[in-house]
Amino acid sequence: MSSGIRLLSTDFDGTLVAHGSDPVLDLGCMEYIEKLQENGVIWAINTGRSVDLLESGLTDFEFPIHPDFILTSERDVFRPSSNGGNWEPYGDWNERVAREHAELFHSAKSVLAEVVDFVNQKTKARLLYHTAGLEGLVAESEEELDRVTKFIDQAREKQPKFHYQRNTVYLRFCHADYHKGTALAELSRLLEIPREEIFAAGDHHNDISMLDGRFAQYPACPANAIPEVKEAVSSAGGYVASKAYGAGLHEALLHFAES
Ligand SMILES: [Mg+2]
Incomplete structure (x- = not known):
């Protein structure tokens, strides 16, 4: 990406997943993230879900792509497991x-x-x-x-x-010190990818800590985000998409790629 984004931190429900919509996933968004991954961009899902609930979500919604890292329960940091199982704690966080x-x-x-x-x-x-x-x-x-x-x-x-x-x-x-924002900061520290190379997107209250500009230079939200999130994203100089859910996420990624 021309903006130099190397790490994506995206919420799951309401951002990647459009519950009650058909289709639930935006194929263009999925293909775009896959393309970014092929070009070395790292994709983390940053969610309130537990590891098990996220795993079942990825299966139930038939995700065609797989995240490189997962940040779960609004606080924990996991990397792919090296010996059996899918994920293991990344460091002692x-x-x-x-x-x-x-x-x-x-x-x-x-x-x-x-x-x-x-x-x-x-x-x-x-x-x-x-x-x-x-x-x-x-x-x-x-x-x-x-x-x-x-x-x-x-x-x-x-x-x-x-x-x-x-x-x-x-x-x-x-x-109070642990939330999606600090979980992202820990991943950023472990991967040695600074705030200036991080994109984050989410739609609800629990996403604000990663969208207020402290931990990601490029915050964004889809059109379905609640007003408080749009406000936080705008104040941080981020991008509020005109499309909802995954299509909005895709729109935001393209926006920063071209800016
Ligand atoms: Mg959400």
């Missing part, structure tokens, strides 16, 4: 992230308890658990999630490192 989260959730127990009470008593949202405990929640609507985040924003004032990522009706509790 994931371990460090897990440890910091365990410590944070321990010290923020009372804040978390307040949030759980609020959710149980004042909303119809459902709490989501995984092996390490409470992970987040799913609300009945984005309006309901607005009420929940408003409550958390107040409750976390006494524990500022306690934060959350939100994506449509889903919310995940997290450490």
